[in-house]
Amino acid sequence: MGYSIKDYIRKRFFPHIWCPGCGHGIILNNMLRAIAELGISKNEIVMVSGIGCSSRISGYVDFHSLHTLHGRALAFATGVKLSRPNLYVIVPMGDGDALAIGGNHFIHACRRNIDLTAIVMNNRIYGMTGGQFSPLSGKEIKATTAPYSNVDPSFDTVNLAIAAGATFVARTTTYHFNEIKEYIKKAITHKGFSVVEILTQCPTHFGRRNNLGGPVDMLKFFRDNTALLGSKKIKQNPDLIPRGIFVEKQLPEYTEEYERIKKRVKQK
Amino acid sequence: MVGMEDVIPSQIHKGSFMKKIEHKIIREWCKGCGICVEFCPKKVLQLDDEEKVVVRYPEKCTGCRVCEYRCPDLAIEVLVEKEDEKQAA
Ligand SMILES: Cc1ncc(C[n+]2csc(CCOP(=O)(O)OP(=O)(O)O)c2C)c(N)n1
Ligand code: SF4
Ligand code: SF4
Ligand code: SF4
Numbered sequence: 591m592g593y594s595i596k597d598y599i600r601k602r603f604f605p606h607i608w609c610p611g612c613g614h615g616i617i618l619n620n621m622l623r624a625i626a627e628l629g630i631s632k633n634e635i636v637m638v639s640g641i642g643c644s645s646r647i648s649g650y651v652d653f654h655s656l657h658t659l660h661g662r663a664l665a666f667a668t669g670v671k672l673s674r675p676n677l678y679v680i681v682p683m684g685d686g687d688a689l690a691i692g693g694n695h696f697i698h699a700c701r702r703n704i705d706l707t708a709i710v711m712n713n714r715i716y717g718m719t720g721g722q723f724s725p726l727s728g729k730e731i732k733a734t735t736a737p738y739s740n741v742d743p744s745f746d747t748v749n750l751a752i753a754a755g756a757t758f759v760a761r762t763t764t765y766h767f768n769e770i771k772e773y774i775k776k777a778i779t780h781k782g783f784s785v786v787e788i789l790t791q792c793p794t795h796f797g798r799r800n801n802l803g804g805p806v807d808m809l810k811f812f813r814d815n816t817a818l819l820g821s822k823k824i825k826q827n828p829d830l831i832p833r834g835i836f837v838e839k840q841l842p843e844y845t846e847e848y849e850r851i852k853k854r855v856k857q858k
Numbered sequence: 859m860v861g862m863e864d865v866i867p868s869q870i871h872k873g874s875f876m877k878k879i880e881h882k883i884i885r886e887w888c889k890g891c892g893i894c895v896e897f898c899p900k901k902v903l904q905l906d907d908e909e910k911v912v913v914r915y916p917e918k919c920t921g922c923r924v925c926e927y928r929c930p931d932l933a934i935e936v937l938v939e940k941e942d943e944k945q946a947a
Contacts, residue, residue, distance in 0.1 A: 595932065596932065599932070604884075604887055604931075604932070605886060605887040605931060605933075610891040610930075611893060615929070615932070616929075619928075619932055623927070764928075767924075804891075805891050805892070806892055806896045809897070809928075
């Protein structure tokens with residue numbers, strides 16, 4: 591296709607700040623491919639992020655962007671969407687940002703079914719602050735705050751999002767670059783709250799501390815330990831992490847419901 | 859700061875399907891992570907002495923763009939001449 595994703599970035603901030611082989615860059619790359627293929631104008635997109643290595647992504651894109659508070663990206667995004675419902679609002683978050691400090695905003699955004707696109711960049715660690723465990727780390731993982739290994743079980747982002755009411759829920763990994771593009775395209779066009787969880791590598795803190803090798807090895811782990819929903823591979827080995835679209839359904843959307851109530855009140 | 863004009867002009871070559879293929883590499887953006895090198899299906903790419911990507915075996919390249927799509931640093935772009943352009947030329 592005749593586009594260059596370089597038309598969608600702020601080149602003056604490159605090379606970006608992320609470590610060599612950090613998966614966040616692969617997400618940026620393929621999210622931009624998704625947007626380019628959808629052909630949405632840069633002026634119609636607002637990217638809202640919180641704080642974290644992942645959240646730096648909003649600084650690199652040439653859209654309207656808001657770099658807000660840790661865990662509060664969805665709250666700011668809700669405000670943007672309510673005031674300008676015609677804009678596409680995309681909210682990339684780290685696993686800590688989305689599901690630790692921001693967990694409450696996350697479940698309530700799901701429940702409201704507000705038309706935002708949440709992208710959970712899940713590296714199972716607090717990268718920016720030096721490798722503390724997050725609610726996605728899981729048992730037996732080593733972190734600066736769990737040097738002898740973590741005892742907390744982890745959330746399953748997909749199950750959490752579904753239970754809380756999100757109407758589009760998908761998961762993939764940074765190995766599967768075309769799935770990132772396809773799921774983000776669907777999530778952006780979906781009317782309602784969409785969640786795309788992308789398993790991504792933090793070689794610097796998660797990989798190193800857990801002896802997982804470098805970025806190449808971590809990508810191979812995603813390749814070998816995940817499988818598409820309904821595939822033969824996952825039927826033969828149900829322990830693999832499932833990828834794919836888990837939920838895609840239509841329910842009343844928050845800003846439209848809000849407009850409906852406004853109209854009704856004005857008619858009286 | 860690097861603008862597109864600073865892209866290292868890489869050799870334009872005939873890949874394995876005799877399509878005209880060009881790798882546009884922004885050398886200063888490449889962090890030498892090795893992802894493109896490892897996952898290139900044809901083992902076309904290598905890291906040089908400065909840990910920057912180079913196109914070592916251009917004649918084997920199929921223009922699949924897997925290296926471009928997996929690069930975390932947006933440092934590599936593959937331009938593949940389309941069939942109809944070839945006929946027009
Ligand atoms: C209110 C508040 N609490 C704590 C912090 C410190 N802090 C900054 S980033 C971060 C966690 C980052 O982890 P994650 O969201 O998973 O993103 P990553 O860096 O791994 O991409 C924390 C705890 C902060 N900036 N603000
Ligand atoms: S610390 Fe981890 S998450 Fe942060 S840029 Fe480095 S590799 Fe990426
Ligand atoms: S994937 Fe990108 S950053 Fe990594 S070695 Fe290749 S060109 Fe360089
Ligand atoms: S386009 Fe495909 S074959 Fe050519 S260098 Fe990139 S990954 Fe290798």
